[in-house]
Amino acid sequence: MASHGSGPQRSDRNALRRELGQNFLQDKRVVRDLVSHVRGNGTNVLEIGPGKGAITRELVRSFETVTAVEIDPHWSAFLRDEFDDEKVEILEGDFLDYYMSRDCDTIVSNVPFNITTQVLRHLLESTEWQQAALIVQWEVARKRAGQGSGTLLSVSWAPWYEFTLHNRVPARSFRPMPRVDGGILTIRRRPRPLLPERACAAFQDFAEAVFTGPGRGLAEILRRHVPRRTYAALAQRLQIPDDGLPKDLTLVQWVALFEAARPRYATGRGPVPTGSDSSSAAARESSGRTGPVTGGKRSGSSRGKRGTPRAQGRQALGRQGARGSSYGRRTGR
Template sequence: MVRAKSIDHGIPGRGSFMPMRDSIPRRADRDTLRRELGQNFLQDDRAVRNLVTHVEGDGRNVLEIGPGKGAITEELVRSFDTVTVVEMDPHWAAHVRRKFEGERVTVFQGDFLDFRIPRDIDTVVGNVPFGITTQILRSLLESTNWQSAALIVQWEVARKRAGRSGGSLLTTSWAPWYEFAVHDRVRASSFRPMPRVDGGVLTIRRRPQPLLPESASRAFQNFAEAVFTGPGRGLAEILRRHIPKRTYRSLADRHGIPDGGLPKDLTLTQWIALFQASQPGYAPGATGTRIPGQGGGAGGRDYDSEPNRAAVPGGRRYGPTRGGDPCAPRAQVRQTKGRQGARGSSYGRRTGR
């Protein structure tokens, strides 16, 4: 058996990997830190087992975000060959290290937002702090290494990300490459301390056949941001700045797009059709990318002309290169992303949508 490992980095402050402290802080200090980090530990064994039933992957390598006391980790150890955990609180990182000593568990102590997901990780699991769910989701979606994720987030956030209450900018921006689904509700009473709202299980799966190639990711996400933030009382007014009136009229009739509707009301089929129509060289009636199970082709540029390219968003991989450090802070990487594009829209970063 591989002994549990702990990886420490001595750069102080949030956004770095801090040295492990085995001393137990005073209760008042622990309570303050718990509130700052949004720690609500999952105590319901049935809820823990239920979360793990939604985990997909090849059963080999799983990454857990914020293990806390290790309740979910304990279930993951039973199902996966190796478990990697990222815990920001040095107290609980030390606790998990001790609890799973001798098991196939590797402990990284630091902020997940600065963590580079190793290339061998195929599955991500976590009870995500409700206060920073959007930041964690965006960081996760920007990585290209994993294939599926099962996360506990706030119930209304899970519904929103899965499109149950209409589309959002964040979900729409990544929908051609990922599938989002909401599952079971997790009652607030399942957590300690008990939060004010219920949680829910959100799953994200990388599409085996993306609906757009990587080369279109920057343009698609810019287009989605422009539509969500554009002026106008309805889609017809908003889109007239991006698509010729006659072209829009044809697409609206063909795909059932309501003139007075809002961006959140658009289906993924409609989004892709409108996006392709907004691109230079658009030819009405041309055959474009088809969305499996939704019928009909979206007219426009034939993005399927690049069958051998890895059609995943975000060309840069965040996983460690050979001999690299998987825990090196990603601050420098994030500074190079630019204002918009495949790394997530600036609007989403400002508003958390």
């Protein structure tokens, strides 16, 4: 630890900590609980923002390889000294600029609360991993898991992923203490997705249009998207209340309504397939992909052995222009 004493002064470290949203997980019981939700189910794990390495130490016991992406040079240097082992690879860089390797099947992270949405979007748009255990802000975890009522956030990716809410993580489990509690959220890719992968963008457009569309009930909202007779038949068969709201729809109802509206939501990416789950699975196997595809953002030639933070890509727009003013370069713990 003395080797890092010549780093930034404490005031500089505190300023960087605030910029990166670093709240270090201190409770070992929470660490064990987090990792227990994915332990034994995967081989190669990626940790986002390991910070001081509290979660990393637990992951080493459960996985064949551990890749950790840390944006803070101070902590990435610390971790390289701490884990001088071929089993652990420490990569310094921004996870939001990271191409995930095909051999990474598990994601674990204490996600900075200030960039939770951006991190989740980056993860969900990838096609490589199969399961994730994340600590995120408690209310975000509840909404993603669809607790209480459905939201656009919870519906958008539900045909391809299962979101499960687990234990609440008190703010006192972190140092420094955040203002709100966290929660453990697990995400697992559905082995049989409820819609073909190529329908992902169109389904999300449809869900957004329904959630934000005018009307005093589902019958009024959906008449702009689904033919009247088709809607009436679906409403009777699936017991959709005419005066209900989008938040009241079940996932089965969402999928059926989208199927009825699909031709209108086909995008310029080509015709959306209408095959069954089995044909969708066959298409995935033939393409070598395992999850929803939302655009050609990733290519095999840009990946390293376990993935690599990319130094280019979207730089022309600048971080603020590409992601919004709060997106920043903040992935640390």
